[in-house]
Amino acid sequence: MSTHDTTEPGDAKGIRLEAGDAELTLRPDLGSRISSLRIGGTELLRQGAGHGSFPMVPWCGRVDRGRFRNGDVRHQLPINHPPHAIHGTGRDTAWRTARTGKTSAVTTYDLAEPWPYPGRVAQVVELAEDSLTLTMSVETIGDSFPAQAGWHPWFLRNLGGADVEIDFTAAWQEERGENHLPTGRRIDPQPSPWDDCFGMPEGVAVTLTWPERLELKVTSRTEWVVVYDEEPEAVCVEPQSGPPNGLNTHPRLVTPVDPLEISTTWSWRRL
Template sequence: MTDVLENDRVRAVIDPGRGARLVSLELDGHEVLGRATDPSVDPAIADGCFPMVPWAGRIRDGVLLVGGAEHQLPLADDGNALHGLAHAAAWQSLGEGAYELAIGPPWPTEGVATLTYALLDDGLRIELSWDDDSESPCSVGLHPWFRRQLDVGEPAVWPLDAGAMVERGNDGLPTGRLTAPHPGPWDDCFRLSSAPVITWPGALELTLSASTPWWVVYDVPETTVCLEPQTAPPDAFGHPGLQPTGGWPRGVWLELRGRAL
């Protein structure tokens, strides 16, 4: 069973049984979320907008070191841990667009993830947090799949105001260094200087504001593009240069605001 939030301009559908993910988002009658049809993309992570917690992106070999102890996390097909432990789980509904999920082993701490959706006049605000009553490393993020083509208008464009991008090695994982951005297609993490905007000329402009400067952009599939806010880059646990200078952030928010064109 799904939950629906709606007002005059916005209709959001959430599926608590599939990671409390946003499975549909209509703005001014246009469905902006889609599904990747590329066979290389795991169907469990190929649609909607889902939470990534207590880690976002990949962890090399699924190995996490905390306090000198090694913890093995579940592996994806590429041999790395991917996108946390919450995106396929059934979350508990708390009502009014709020959900929570208890998470423990194989993660080294036990805690509760909280996910909330709140309608805006012109869009939606999503908040994801992680509370394990510790200062242990963590990262959280949101993973939306946007359609490249809406029901009307021209194909999407998504120029980036990027100050830097995370360098990737031959294995596709971060080296721990930042570098100047290079042209796409991308499956890369950027430190953005301003909020990204997706525009479908003749239809809709969507501004994505978030509480973090780190965004993963994945635009390899032909029919979809992902712009994912994360509190830290992928595999930051193994690279001091990619870690926050203070404590690890325990939450992220994302606002999606639409403007008809």
């Protein structure tokens, strides 16, 4: 079956990709969010507004009180998660569909207010029978600026059997302060529950196992991942190009000759 538009709740249109028994629905109108990923008819993502899996761009996680600097210039972002700004502006923006095919799609959006610098973001979604690869790029069309990019998937905790098990080996954990921001101190990884950022210098590698159902591996060449498992219905494994508040603590400049690029692959097998 070829890729086609499909009507979703609320009469908004999505893009459906299919490969083997894997089916994905992408919603450019809802921040280029993956609203559904079904493997053999089983939904993997938490449904509803704010869930699925969305791009975090041009920053990831929290920005301290919404403030960041670019050289000597100070900026204030809207406080959308008091007292901080969280998860970027891309998830709240309608993206344009640049290209679609049976198993892939490309969407873009232009950075604009409240982000203070002009630029363009693109996301490539590529579905295979046993994997999903997501790639995102951030380019400037003017001055250089610090930015981050990553993904925030909400994986269902339970697929009809035992709860998911999360397995990974991190080199360190970013110590989290009372304000939910990294303190700047690296500590040994702590046991669950987590709403924490971990460092993996060799690349992100996290395995989610739903016993007797499915094993899914989240990998990325980036070294940062946030793991969140404090809610009863879902867990999040979020590869990203820098830690929370990274616009201030680990700024990665996007320049006219050096765009920011990041990718992640989710690969799965049945158990």
